[in-house]
Amino acid sequence: MTWLLVLGLALIICFAGVLLVGAPYVPTLTPQVKAALELADLRPGQTLLELGCGDGKVLIAAARADLQVVGYELNPILALIAWVRVRKYPHARVVWGDFWRAKWPSADGIFVFLHPRFMARLDKKIVQENTNFVKLVSFAFVVPGKKIVQEKNGVYLYTYKGRPVTIKA
Numbered sequence: 385m386t387w388l389l390v391l392g393l394a395l396i397i398c399f400a401g402v403l404l405v406g407a408p409y410v411p412t413l414t415p416q417v418k419a420a421l422e423l424a425d426l427r428p429g430q431t432l433l434e435l436g437c438g439d440g441k442v443l444i445a446a447a448r449a450d451l452q453v454v455g456y457e458l459n460p461i462l463a464l465i466a467w468v469r470v471r472k473y474p475h476a477r478v479v480w481g482d483f484w485r486a487k488w489p490s491a492d493g494i495f496v497f498l499h500p501r502f503m504a505r506l507d508k509k510i511v512q513e514n515t516n517f518v519k520l521v522s523f524a525f526v527v528p529g530k531k532i533v534q535e536k537n538g539v540y541l542y543t544y545k546g547r548p549v550t551i552k553a
């Protein structure tokens with residue numbers, strides 16, 4: 385009985401704890417995963433970063449398309465599930481941690497399914513983190529004030545030009 389209580393508490397902490405810094409876990413539906421990859425339109429070998437990768441569903445679809453994939457996930461249970469599911473793809477990586485605090489790897493595309501209250505902060509972080517051109521694909525939620533390049537099945541595509549790198553003389 386006690387272990388059931390401990391297990392229940394651990395589950396509540398893992399899933400509810402994420403709400404303090406991010407969106408709750410809700411998986412992207414299969415047609416939207418397909419739309420997201422079509423909109424991102426990345427070539428084999430290019431890198432897709434997923435911020436909040438849940439159980440790894442999108443990472444797997446992208447890895448099957450021969451993309452390099454990196455997913456951040458804060459919930460340790462979901463991070464473990466995603467890690468187990470993607471481990472047979474050598475070009476897929478799951479990072480357990482808070483993507484707001486991380487230094488992101490260089491990516492050609494970013495996929496998110498977050499929450500409206502995080503979209504403006506995400507926009508700012510992408511501008512800060514990226515020196516290269518990058519495509520942002522967001523399921524369900526728009527970036528306030530930013531021009532949508534394309535929309536498909538409730539998935540939105542945005543592009544960021546990247547900021548110039550300052551080289552010290």
Ligand SMILES: C[S@@+](CC[C@H](N)C(=O)[O-])C[C@H]1O[C@@H](n2cnc3c(N)ncnc32)[C@H](O)[C@@H]1O
Binds near residue numbers: 458459482484
């Ligand atoms: C709406 S779910 C989407 C899951 C997955 N991307 C999908 O589309 O199926 C959002 C996910 O982001 C994770 N998350 C939220 N905030 C996070 C953060 N700051 N760092 C890492 N993961 C986060 C949640 O735990 C959750 O799994």
